Amino acid sequence: MKKKGSYDYYLILATVGVLFVISLICVFGMFYFKAAQIQQMAPAVKAAYMNRMNTVVAPFVIMLIALLGICIPKRLLPARWLDWFAGGLLVVASGVSVVMGVLKGLLVVLFAALVLQVVVLGLAVAGSRRLHFEKTGYWVRVGSSLVHLGLVLFVLDLFFYEQQTLHLVLFWITTGATVAGMLCCFYSESVVRLIKGSRQRNADAGL
Amino acid sequence: MDSLLPMTAFTLAGRFIMHALLVFSCAAGISGVVDLFRSTPLFARRSGILPGCVAVLFVGGFLWICWFHYQIFTHISLELPAGMVDWLNRQLAAANRGQAYGLPLYDPVSPPRYCIPVWIENEKYFFWFMSFGLMAFWTHCRMENHRLRAVLRIFLGIQACILFFVADPFQNPLPKFFAEIAPWFDAGQNPMARFGLFMRLYPKMVFYYNAEYMWFHPPLLFLSYAAITMTFIASIFMLARREQSVEAMGYAYAKFGYFMLTLGMLLGYPWALKAWGPNWWWDPKICSSIMMWAIFSTYLHTRLYANKKWMWYFTSVLGILCFAAMVFTFLASFFFPGEHTFQ
Numbered sequence: 446m447k448k449k450g451s452y453d454y455y456l457i458l459a460t461v462g463v464l465f466v467i468s469l470i471c472v473f474g475m476f477y478f479k480a481a482q483i484q485q486m487a488p489a490v491k492a493a494y495m496n497r498m499n500t501v502v503a504p505f506v507i508m509l510i511a512l513l514g515i516c517i518p519k520r521l522l523p524a525r526w527l528d529w530f531a532g533g534l535l536v537v538a539s540g541v542s543v544v545m546g547v548l549k550g551l552l553v554v555l556f557a558a559l560v561l562q563v564v565v566l567g568l569a570v571a572g573s574r575r576l577h578f579e580k581t582g583y584w585v586r587v588g589s590s591l592v593h594l595g596l597v598l599f600v601l602d603l604f605f606y607e608q609q610t611l612h613l614v615l616f617w618i619t620t621g622a623t624v625a626g627m628l629c630c631f632y633s634e635s636v637v638r639l640i641k642g643s644r645q646r647n648a649d650a651g652l
Numbered sequence: 653m654d655s656l657l658p659m660t661a662f663t664l665a666g667r668f669i670m671h672a673l674l675v676f677s678c679a680a681g682i683s684g685v686v687d688l689f690r691s692t693p694l695f696a697r698r699s700g701i702l703p704g705c706v707a708v709l710f711v712g713g714f715l716w717i718c719w720f721h722y723q724i725f726t727h728i729s730l731e732l733p734a735g736m737v738d739w740l741n742r743q744l745a746a747a748n749r750g751q752a753y754g755l756p757l758y759d760p761v762s763p764p765r766y767c768i769p770v771w772i773e774n775e776k777y778f779f780w781f782m783s784f785g786l787m788a789f790w791t792h793c794r795m796e797n798h799r800l801r802a803v804l805r806i807f808l809g810i811q812a813c814i815l816f817f818v819a820d821p822f823q824n825p826l827p828k829f830f831a832e833i834a835p836w837f838d839a840g841q842n843p844m845a846r847f848g849l850f851m852r853l854y855p856k857m858v859f860y861y862n863a864e865y866m867w868f869h870p871p872l873l874f875l876s877y878a879a880i881t882m883t884f885i886a887s888i889f890m891l892a893r894r895e896q897s898v899e900a901m902g903y904a905y906a907k908f909g910y911f912m913l914t915l916g917m918l919l920g921y922p923w924a925l926k927a928w929g930p931n932w933w934w935d936p937k938i939c940s941s942i943m944m945w946a947i948f949s950t951y952l953h954t955r956l957y958a959n960k961k962w963m964w965y966f967t968s969v970l971g972i973l974c975f976a977a978m979v980f981t982f983l984a985s986f987f988f989p990g991e992h993t994f995q
Contacts, residue, residue: 461950471942613925623914627911
């Protein structure tokens with residue numbers, strides 16, 4: 446168990462580190478945007494600025510997606526398997542990146558994370574006790590799984606921004622999952638009261 | 653505009669509300685300062701009366717703003733002469749061709765009207781501070797800690813002063829909006845000038861003033877700002893003393909604030925797609941909002957371990973950082989240019 450604790454700890458540190466760097470790039474972007482008067486430039490100059498910033502931030506977004514792919518299975522797998530899983534996933538994603546391009550490699554990681562998160566959600570809904578969560582409670586676990594599913598879907602959705610219909614459908618699924626997840630997670634006691642009250646009313650009505 | 657809308661009545665009654673708000677809030681703030689330095693509170697049983705009066709005044713003022721917006725809806729429309737309608741609709745249909753989000757065609761039976769949300773220009777401060785006022789009153793009734801109550805009253809006093817001296821929504825109502833539409837009501841315009849003005853006002857009406865997202869995106873964010881302020885106050889108290897009830901209060905508002913912030917940011921996204929097209933815009937406000945959301949997410953995750961000594965203090969520092977990020981994000985609209993700018 447000690448190993449899992451340290452594994453979690455380093456994953457959290459790495460995530461915070463990457464988020465910190467992305468935040469610094471955002472702050473730089475804000476000041477550069479103002480100093481270079483990008484707002485008043487021609488659309489082509491604006492587009493060039495956005496592309497340049499996208500290039501700067503891309504490696505860190507890739508790292509974040511890779512971390513997401515490693516973090517998700519920690520709910521499912523025992524600590525000693527996580528290293529093997531993370532290594533395997535990175536090898537497959539790197540292989541796909543070399544053969545088919547970085548975008549395809551990232552999609553592999555995201556789809557793997559999505560499949561695993563759906564499994565986590567399914568097990569949480571089924572009430573499985575084998576999942577590794579910090580908090581106990583059925584609705585808290587279901588809610589947490591939904592919020593993280595929403596996060597994976599949101600990142601995945603960014604890949605489809607040029608396909609307007611799919612992009613928006615995925616976006617609304619993301620929003621639905623996140624909202625339902627936060628309600629279950631933050632207000633689990635109210636959810637339980639609501640469901641018990643509804644059952645009680647049905648029982649009283651003889652349904 | 654005075655001939656079209658009851659501007660004088662709105663301003664007079666609104667100023668009365670603002671003066672009453674200032675008096676009650678300042679009294680609450682002064683009593684808060686006194687209580688903060690006393691070991692036992694003055695008028696402990698009646699200390700909730702002032703925040704209660706402030707909350708009632710805020711709600712009254714907000715309903716008054718709603719009434720004024722209803723007047724705008726019923727009295728102001730972009731009406732065009734009948735002879736221009738076919739030509740205008742041909743122009744609009746041509747402009748809409750190939751566009752993902754076009755402008756609705758003009759309907760002469762029901763000309764376009766302004767359905768303006770009640771949180772634009774200075775009104776957004778009123779809504780934001782009203783949300784805080786209601787949260788502060790609710791907390792004041794439920795918490796026993798007299799110093800926490802005192803700080804809540806001090807914040808009420810500060811916010812009412814900002815509202816009264818800097819951002820009064822009643823003194824000069826919706827100045828930008830009325831400056832935009834005033835030329836529409838100038839007499840003696842030739843038809844082409846009127847058509848040109850229509851084409852300038854109509855897209856902004858559709859994509860900004862009447863956008864359905866305006867009813868969700870900004871108010872959810874202002875509700876979250878108010879909740880973050882409550883979490884900030886609780887975090888300061890957590891640094892000073894380990895009191896479980898204060899931590900629970902801060903966490904309850906943090907959960908609510910995070911819910912509102914996440915939902916508000918998400919609901920802004922399809923609106924941004926509609927208005928700016930599909931791209932990552934590197935808009936300064938969006939960048940700082942994402943930073944704030946990341947800090948807030950970290951706060952909620954570290955709170956899971958808040959029962960450990962150092963995590964208690966780390967969590968409270970993060971709560972304070974969330975507030976600093978919120979202030980930075982809000983002020984970014986004034987300092988940095990971009991799609992969200994207030995400049």
